[in-house]
Amino acid sequence: MAAAVVGGLTLAAAFPPWSVPLMAPLGVGAFFLAVNRRGARSGAVTGFVFGLAFFGPTLWWLSASIAPAAWAALVLLQSGWFAVLGAGTALVRRLSYWPVWVASLWTLIEGARSSVPWGGLPWGRLGYTAVDTPWAVSLALVGVAGTSAFVALIGAAVAGTVEAVRARRPVVVVTRPVVVGCVVGGVLLLISVSWLPLEPAEASPSRPGSVSVAVVQAEVPGAGTDVAAHHRAVTSTLLDETRRLAHTWGADGPVVDLVVWPENATAVDPAADATARDALLTAVAVSDAPVLAGSIVDGPTADTALNQGIAWTTDGPGGRYTKQHLVPFGEYVPLRPLAERISARVVDIQRDMVPGIPAPPLRVDDLVLANALCFDVAYDDVLREQVAQGAQLAVVQTSNAMFLGTAQQEQQWMLSRARAIELGRSVVVSSMNGISGAIAPDGSVIDRLPAARSGATVVSLSVEGGTTLAVRLRAWPARTAYALGVAGVLAAGWRARRQRANGA
Structure with a gap:
């Protein structure tokens, strides 16, 4: 023993x-x-x-x-x-x-x-x-x-x-x-x-060997853990950080190909909420680039919802990825009567989320993205299958604000670094309030934003076309x-x- x-x-x-x-x-x-x-x-x-x-x-x-x-x-x-x-x-x-x-x-x-x-x-x-x-x-x-x-x-x-x-x-x-x-x-x-x-990887559109991505991180008011109570402020902060970063680019600055906002960037469905929709379209306009943002979208019934990453352009919402691996007792509640006795937080989960099905990679202009939302990154199939279909870059959007100040965030960052090596792809991570940054295909850290406060950075990442043996x-x-x-x-x-x- x-x-x-x-x-x-x-x-x-x-x-x-x-x-x-x-x-x-x-x-x-x-x-x-x-x-x-x-x-x-x-x-x-x-x-x-x-x-x-x-x-x-x-x-x-x-x-x-x-x-x-x-x-x-x-x-x-x-x-x-x-x-x-x-x-x-x-x-x-x-x-x-x-x-x-x-x-x-x-x-x-x-x-x-x-x-x-x-x-x-x-x-x-x-x-x-x-x-x-x-x-x-x-x-x-x-x-x-x-x-x-x-x-x-x-x-x-x-x-x-x-x-x-x-x-x-x-x-x-x-x-x-x-x-x-x-x-x-x-x-x-x-x-x-x-x-x-x-099956061989699908052919991807040809593009230069690198891409510039703006990674944006929010900041949750108060203790930093309650996103739902401050969701308007979160969306506003993300827009402000995007606008600030765009102003620093200047005439000689980098041409940004993609802006990434975290999971839960809007806690309401932008298709039904004009404020959230306007914020996303404004972000596209000020950055002059597509914006990949996480949103909670109304589900097929009144008591369900979908957790999605949505690519926004000047034409509005485009490609979508729906989270496949949901967190039990976090995004949906099995054994609800018993769970509510164990944790008071469960009472706040009024709608159960519906998992998505395996999906092809997102195509944003001529860039092909493998997308994962938070807990998805811990599972082998989500990013790997999208890379096998030709994804050139991996994006992880996460909203682990409730774990602020704990080892969970560092553990998830380690998972993302392992995925980068496994996939042979650069990985962009956009978090609600930590840890956000970019990881090279060899697992090394390219950039990392400070936790617990809002920020944004532009990173130049390699665009890969081949696949590792692990993917094949x-x-x-x-x-x-x-x-x-x-x-x-x-x-x-x-x-x-x-x-x-x-x-x-």
């Missing part, structure tokens, strides 16, 4: 606010050492304790921003997934080449908890920690899911080395399965590239790891059944 607690805290240190990514394999290694081969029941308990030690500090921002009860409930739920992981790990640890099986199983559980329940929580995945590490390139090769398997494999090698040294066995016994795992995974991915039906492979690295994880559990179960039969 002590090893489980230390391992969970060590893994938490890989994420903001501590941001020591090299600790990730050590924390995973401690988990595999703690679970060992004591049996599924013991492994489940150990995994649950590890989950508490990991998710407790990693998701602490929920306690301050939502409610302590919400934080406790989510930590317990996610720790339950680690209990499942611990039970499975205890079984597959008895197999030959166990580092391969446990790394695949870890990735399988990450995928499960990123989907269940209510769309899951893809926070705290190992692949995100690869930013600023020697193995960051793996994000461009096998994506976030494949990188999670790779980091878990390193952690298994750490655990195996400790066990080998302690038992005075040759370390080659540990390194061999790691090498075999890398080779097998590489072969499977090559087969996927060669034989699986991967799409979901196959994850599917490969999932298949190996299931195969490992089945093999361990078959072996245990055979041993019981022989013993009888």
